[in-house]
Amino acid sequence: MTPPKRNNQWCVPSFDCEIVNEPLVKRTNTRELNKSLSNTSFTQNNFKRRKHETCLSKLLEACEPQKLSELAISRQKQNEISNWFQYKASKRQPSMLVLSGPSGCGKTVAIKLLAKENGFDIIEWITPIDQIEDENKRVMRQGDKFEDHVIRATRYRTVLGNYSKQLLLVKDLPNVYQEDHKGFFTLVEKYFQIGKEPVIFVCTETGNSRLMQTLFAPNVREKFGIDLINVNAATQTAVKNILKRVSGVLNAIAADMLYVSQQHIDEILSNSVGDVRSAVLNLIFISLKVPEQHLKSECGVREETLGLLHGVGRVINPKKQSDGDSTKYVHDPEEISAFFQSQSVVFVQFLQENYLNTIRTIEEATVASDILSLADVLNSEWRDRNLGKVALSYCIRGLMLANEKPVTGWNPVKKPRDDHSNIQRCLITAETRWYESIIKPCLKKMNEMSIVNEDEDMEIIIEED
Known part of the structure; x- marks a missing residue:
């Protein structure tokens, strides 16, 4: 009977898995590891080896810009963002930027590329859909979890980063702050007291968005020293250049599923309103190879x-x-x-x-x-x-x-x-002032009446005495 093998490990892990004694593996060099990871990463070069990619998310990932020259944002706005990185974010002091613009103009992609160029790792906040629980399995408020994430991400360094600096990117602000404005202002004040790393809020301005008028109003930005950069919608020339670049990528990696032609690009450009994301999605769907027997169906197709x-x-x-x-x-x-x-x-x-x-x-x-x-x-x-x-x-x-x-x-x-959004803000401000002009005199009269009533009560009490 053979004696049982002794475990030579001096530390017993507490995970629910069996301990396997494996021979020691020689550690690879960091440069070799990064080189191997870059070779296996999901880039356009690796995509070109395949012609039967069918996953939409991977197609969109392959179409993302890899250089600053491929962005839809103008050079002037790129320089403004880059100057903020150099003169505000690099000082290792709390700094906050609000990047606003219409949907699909390339705000988030521009931040990621410019952050990489300036040596910043990005930690992105994604609002969870399910209920949030703490370590003790107690349900947490969405605002409390966001506050904890902001403080941790801006005060402590991550060990998984590639650069010496990091920033927090917030695209989806928790809905609790749509009503709880004071809670958000308290969080911002706490961040400027103990935070160390910069924070960037990406706000999508739409016709019914009031985020810039409530949480990031001019008086709030002036009070806390928050910077604001407005990005315009992508121009027709920029969208055209992006679609030409994307067409080559799509034809190379998904030739079995779709074929992008110049006619498809012209059709997308005729409906383009500066939304690059929507233009790329429409280009993918309009370029799908559909068998001829499926073209004629009971529902019919549009003739134009x-x-x-x-x-x-x-x-x-x-x-x-x-x-x-x-x-x-x-x-x-x-x-x-x-x-x-x-x-x-x-x-x-x-x-x-x-x-x-x-x-x-x-x-x-x-x-x-x-x-x-x-x-x-x-x-x-x-x-x-x-x-x-x-x-x-x-x-x-x-x-x-x-x-x-x-x-x-x-x-x-x-x-x-x-200036359509500015006109809407002016209309909202004018409407608010008009209501205040009606409500405040009424409140003033009520206060005067209450003061008069208090004086009469005091006179009655004095006469009784």
Whole structure:
């Protein structure tokens, strides 16, 4: 009977797995390890060896920019962000940046590339979907977990980083701070007292976003010294260059599934509103290789791809044709709204900018302005996504009916002004001040009445004495 083998390990782990005595492995050099990891990483070079990639997330990952020249953000904004990294974030003092801009303009990708260039590791906060529990299995508030994460990530260094500096990136702020503004301000104040590493908040400005007016208002940024950089939507030239680069990548790694042609790129550019992410997704789906037997189905397919400018022209200059004793529109309003349901806010903004070019009388202009105002109200209601579709359909039908005899002639479609969000902020501020002008005098009168009543009670008590 052979004696049992003795365990030569001096430390017994507490994990629920068996201890396996393996021969010692020689440690590899750090440079060799990094080199091997870089060779096996998920990059475009490794993608090019394959032609049958079908995972959408991997396709999008392969299309991400690898150099600063491939970004959709302008050089001026890149220099502003880089200067903030050099003169604010590198001082090992608490510093905070708010990077705002429309959806899909490349804010997060630009931060990651510029952080890597300036020697920063990125720790990103992702709001959990499930309930959060602490070490004792007790349910934690989302705000408490976020506060703990901010303090830990900005005060202590991670051992998994590649650089000597790190920053915290927050794209998805917990919903609890949409109402609890004081709690967020307390957290920011605590961060500036004990934090050491910089924090970047990425805010997506939309037509119904009030984050910049509540949590990052000008007086709040001035109080805590928070920097703000606004990024514009991607230009048509930038989107075109990105789609050309992406088309080569997609044709190389997924040739079995899709084929991107110049015609597909032109169709995407005709509907582009500066959203690079949406343009790349649409390019992937429109370039799928579909068998011919599946093209004709019971549902049918659209015979055309309606561009944004053509859609605006069909609404503000509706054409009619006689059908017996009655007339009907050449272009169905419901079909027009079906093309732009994913960008209803942008389409309504284009109509607001151009609807006066083809209206003859002041009465028709009054009706059209009322229709557009109601469409704005419906689009600002974020609690129900279907209201955006209702607002788009209502706006298109209303403008086409209001404009009975449109002005004929060549009218170029104008792009909405970039200060649309600023106008909305001014309107909100004006509305708030108007309500305050009504409420504050009432409160003042109530306070005066209460003071008078207190004085009368005091006189009565003194007379009784």
